[in-house]
Amino acid sequence: MDLTFKALMNYVSRLSGVDLSRYRESYLKRRVELRMKILGFQTFEQYLRYLRLNGHDEVKRLIDTITINVTEFMRDKTPFEYFMKVILPTIAEKKRKVGSNILRFWSAGCSCGEEPYSIAICTLEALGRGWNLSIYATDIDEKCLEIAKEGFYRASQLKNLRADIVRKYFDKEEDGYRVKRFLKRYIRFKKHDLTTEKPVSRYFDVIFCRNVMIYFSEKQKVKVVQDFYDALVDGGYLIIGKSETLPMGFKDKFECVSLKEKVYRKISLKSMDYLIHS
Template identity: 55%
Template sequence: MDVSDTDYFDLLTNKVSKLSGIVLDGYRDKYLRRRIDLRMRVVGITDYKDYMRFLETNEGELAALIDTLTINVTEFMRDKTPFIFFKDNLIADIIERKQKSQSKLVRFWSAGCSNGEEPYSIGICAKEVFPEDWNISIYATDIDEKCLKNASEGVYFKDKIKNLDYMLRHKYFEKSEDTFKVKKIQNLSYRFKRYDLTNDTPVSKHFDTVFCRNVMIYFNETQKVKMISNFYDSLTKGGYLIIGKSETLPPEMRSLFEPVSIKDKIYMKI
């Protein structure tokens, strides 16, 4: 029986799923092919069958492929305006609601946090606005262990923090020769954890805001719906969901959220 290129592609993605524990069904086929082809070009292989063999016999190749599949591009205050909106508008509303329930604990989730620039940006915005004695807890998750390790170390080159002015750099980072290390700040805590948005069960509840920016562009519709409904369950009533500027909520999820800023893709759980 002739095994087609598509069959080998399916065998290959099954193998990668099995070896890595990452469920790839959530990724669009076209996206997976493009990224795997890219990796194959790097190692000089042109067909999926040969690449499968290469993957089995070369230690380190699986990690390299996962790296290619889960693009980690990010920076502090990426796109700027959603963070400005969060800082100038959403936080005031969160403070008002918390005061009603006499709570001084605020919880944020950065889902698909990459190397940590997003959760630390959330922390900086929050610290700039919330009263000093409030506890700000930031949960940061990603599927990529290497990213999580970088994120928890919190050390960045200058190009990653170009959106931060001098005052913020000085207040939130310790500068050494050519890097900036995130400072420990009182009443601001971060927790980094591996979490697959297309597969794992909801992490926790009562988040005041979930940031999931520039992640679902890689997912198919079914996975997007599953992920957004998990976010819905994880948010407190009236909590906010912030997605990437080029992303949209799946149509069947739109009745669950009220748009707060169409431009910045910010929604409130109804």
């Protein structure tokens, strides 16, 4: 790593308390260069000097740029349609067979809440209210989690939702929309770093981790995907972002059920055992 860039990263880490070593260097450089472009700096040296003078404010802006939280309700739409039309009915049938009404989902890297609220809406629309539904929603960014708990969004963030769905799940306020209280009750928001911490819980039926791993190194991806494997029930689903791929070494752990929607299903080791020994 170039020395000035290293000094810059150390300075930002020290001031913000955020461990930047978990991000790829190429990614960090791109995000830093974005801030430099906005401010009109040509070199890391100039930017570092500016950071030292402007301290906290610019460090905060840079951290926000690094942990970008771009998202929206039903982002990309079709994975959510697949979730409603294929995944949820399949899970519901399995659960009915064993007399269970428990549904457990995890939105890992939930940003400001749009994804977990979308998951809750899809589930209620597809299966109705007779289920014991809990959705864990985690992110590394505390500011985002505060917004998520508030559940207040501008109209533009709801553009993928039909008007009747907005009426059913949101209260209109003067300058935006607030998620109705009954919907919030299904979701537990929690600060969690996917790259350093253990899974928040276990026995999930579905894990969404969309547009998060793009920022991780291959080694971090392996750690995170292994955690997801451990945290899923046998046959549980993992849904990743459309431009993402699973790291190497998971072919015998996940089967791809929709390449287009990037949906994977956990292969249980027990069933592998059975296949090998029968």
